[in-house]
Amino acid sequence: MNNERYLRCVKSLSFFTAIIISGPAMSAEKFSVAEDQIQALGIKVSPVQSMKQTVSSRYPGQVVVPPKAEQIVSSPLEGVVVQLLVGEYQPVRKGDPVARLSSPAMSQLQLQLLQAASRATLARQAYSREQTLFDEGIIPKRRAQEAQATLKEAEATLVQTKAELALAGLTPPMMEQVVRSGIPSDRIILTAVQDGIVSAISVRPGQRVDGATSLLNITQVDALWLDVQVPSQASIGIQPGAPVTIVDKNVSGRVINLSPTVTADNQFVVLRAEIENPGRAIRPGELVTVEIPVQSAGNSWDIPISAVARNKADSVVFVRTPEGFEARPVKVEASAGQLVRVQGNIREQDQVAVAGVIALKGAWLEEDGE
Template identity: 25%
Template sequence: MSDEQIKLAQIDLAKVASGTIAKRLVVPGGIVPHADRIAHVSVKLSGTVAELRKNIGEDVVKDEVIAVLESREVADAKSEYLAARLTNDLQQDLFNRDRVLWEGKAATEQQYLRSRNTAAQSGMRVNIARQKLMALGLAENEIVALPDAPEARLRRQDVRTPISGRVVERKVELGTAVGRDSLETELFVVVDLSRVWVELSVASADLPLIKEGQAVKISARGLEGTTTGKIVFVSPLVDKDTRTARVVAEIPNPDGAWRPGSFVTAAIALNERTAAAVLPVTAIQKSEGRPIVFVRTNDGFEKRVVTLGQKEDQSVEVVSGVTAGETIAATNTFSLKAELAKPRDED
């Protein structure tokens, strides 16, 4: 067969190469969000929702403003800080003047000590006022900018997301009162789905075979591809009713294909080894009861009897019959087998 005939027959070629073969335990599981990548954006201060800048399904980046509150509590705290800062600036100036006078013998030591004590107290009040603002959610750069901020900003408080991700819940509307009776009010739930967890149920009899760090291959009905991850947690407890234990694997999810709530199948690698030759299962046919592959030659394909080893999913180990580097037919090999079965004209 020529290259053009191979293309018309839709036969894919593949190089014989080494690969990893593993014995795997197959268990059911479900996709859940990564517990360390969920953020409940909440506020404790009393106020009302003045702006909602993000809605369900929208992406956010860390420290992005997603809502704005109007709060008398915030206005009071900011005013207290600004007043304390102004008083502190004045007291520091007075202290520096009294220190110079005392060093020049123009003021008494008692006056100098009194001035130093007053300056220390005013500095402490500024720090207390700053800590109160930070407890209300203001960042350090926002506090520094307060003296130059317009008066209308004194009663407004930005709410920022602590992580990057996607908004999956919005629990308030414009004008909603928050922080009533000093209770925490949840505004948003943000989830980062770039990595997710797979919760697996493993029978107690199989638990001795499961270890943290083992590789896991994840597949799901309706998704063509598979992904690999690793086990990050094996529960020491067994459910008394189901006699299964909770095992958690972590997998990458850069394109969001693995959605929380989906059911999946997990194949846990119990042991892995490298085989000298690993072929796709589609490359194997049978002739006279023996497994064969079709090796590409200058003229077409040559039937080659092979000895198979361990099988894993859509791959199989070849113990003998082919060598690394040879090219074989990987798909549509049934058509080659049919050609092989056709009677040949005798010479």
């Protein structure tokens, strides 16, 4: 007797499978399944529970360098690259020398500095002498005022010359050394203004360069950006500040903003996230997979992925009833591993089929006359 019942169940399952292949449209309704068929076909149910795990969606992304994280070291004046003091991909600290240039324009500026410093010194001495004579009533006030105006002009010229030298890369201690020694130099030492990695070198020793020519790039890699491609429909529930995680890497961050426009060719939105990268586990330009938690909307539940039956674009779950089961349409919001988040007419503690779903789908379609 048991063998005959088993054969009938196997025939029913084969018939159900043949029906599934035909792919008819689904509808939400109840259908009967006998208790012995439930046991024979291995149908198991599990109660629906409130969301206890995080379901995330995965999207492709690329690591990019924020504009504020990249420094371009350029030649302040026309000259010749004498020596590169760093190599490509070498880490540097703020203030480290990175290149040495020789520039006749630098020696000319230092000569102007010496001349301006000498004029300022003479003007200061002349004003002090004229002011003393005026205080003693020996000379008129006009002469003291003229000496004061000459001193202000000389000091303004000195300040301007120092500003030009500062733009050329000369520090105040270097300027004081030039003034004390009285010997101008054509040497320019360029330094890094931030910690980072030498990401690119654009010149070679012996090369002649003009002013503002890019010599090398220094990039900070401890804080980077992610540009993530997200479907426009899925981006609706993502807000700035939402957490993001790079798959297979111990790196996470937060969403900064989303593009206000949708790309015309693929209807995707570019999401930008900021990530901390202290261990340098990721590199600029790297293509990665990013996980973003799905925000729940409405009546959402997390259930095993095996509980969802699909037919083309439709999804349905089978809820246990006293007479058998009821097929209820659901909308799949996201899936992660063996878990899927759905939205639909499901209540907590509903008994949802998690095994034998294919057989139930066949029984449901047979009951519907398909």
